Amino acid sequence: EIVLTQSPDFQSVTPKEKVTITCRASQSVGSNLHWYQQKPDQSPKLLIKYASQSFSGVPSRFSGSGSGTDFTLTINSLEPEDAATYYCHQSSSLPHIFGQGTRLEIK
Amino acid sequence: QVQLQESGPGLVKPLQTLSLTCTVSGGSITSGGYYWSWIRQHPGKGLEWIGNIHYTGSTYYNPSLKSRVSISVDSSKNQFSLNLNSVTAADTAVYYCARIVRDYGDNWGQGTLVTVSS
Numbered sequence: 001e002i003v004l005t006q007s008p009d010f011q012s013v014t015p016k017e018k019v020t021i022t023c024r025a026s027q028s029v030g031s032n033l034h035w036y037q038q039k040p041d042q043s044p045k046l047l048i049k050y051a052s053q054s055f056s057g058v059p060s061r062f063s064g065s066g067s068g069t070d071f072t073l074t075i076n077s078l079e080p081e082d083a084a085t086y087y088c089h090q091s092s093s094l095p096h097i098f099g100q101g102t103r104l105e106i107k
Numbered sequence: 108q109v110q111l112q113e114s115g116p117g118l119v120k121p122l123q124t125l126s127l128t129c130t131v132s133g134g135s136i137t138s139g140g141y142y143w144s145w146i147r148q149h150p151g152k153g154l155e156w157i158g159n160i161h162y163t164g165s166t167y168y169n170p171s172l173k174s175r176v177s178i179s180v181d182s183s184k185n186q187f188s189l190n191l192n193s194v195t196a197a198d199t200a201v202y203y204c205a206r207i208v209r210d211y212g213d214n215w216g217q218g219t220l221v222t223v224s225s
Contacts, residue, residue, distance in 0.1 A: 046211055091211060
């Protein structure tokens with residue numbers, strides 16, 4: 001079973017800052033890595049599919065990169081509404097696995 | 108716009124069966140290319156994939172739950188369902204249904220909290 005490890009677990013940031021969240025897989029997942037945003041008391045929402053493809057309607061400040069075992073979610077010019085927990089998800093092999101999450105707090 | 112809505116009891120007794128239904132609206136569950144999934148989130152924790160079903164009935168279950176879980180589809184009602192038997196307090200979680208496009212979940216229900224307690 002593939003393990004996904006996100007870092008950091010928690011980050012407190014100020015608006016307009018640039019944020020980088022990483023996701024490392026225990027073995028190669030190719031580009032089969034997706035990112036979700038979950039706000040408190042809401043269901044997860046897809047941000048990025050296949051490592052770097054933006055999902056429809058997602059603001060352009062969200063971008064993804066990486067392949068194989070190392071991936072990055074970048075949020076440029078953070079907005080207050082970006083306060084949420086972010087999860088990576090691999091679909092390369094079964095079972096599908098999510099990272100443990102990275103919680104972003106906006107100062 | 109496809110919408111998913113979970114329904115079912117919010118309280119289940121230990122060792123009983125947890126049963127939830129996901130109703131799909133705004134689109135057909137028999138549309139090709141989609142899988143329909145159940146995912147859960149323990150309180151304050153991360154996400155756990157339970158399993159998938161295709162409208163043809165093909166299923167995949169997470170090995171960690173495989174012995175206790177069953178997912179079925181009712182195309183006539185545009186619904187799919189989750190049964191998890193012999194539940195314990197460790198099964199207390201928010202349960203989400205989601206539409207899977209090839210590999211990723213593009214539409215999720217709002218989630219329903221199920222508490223296992225006597």
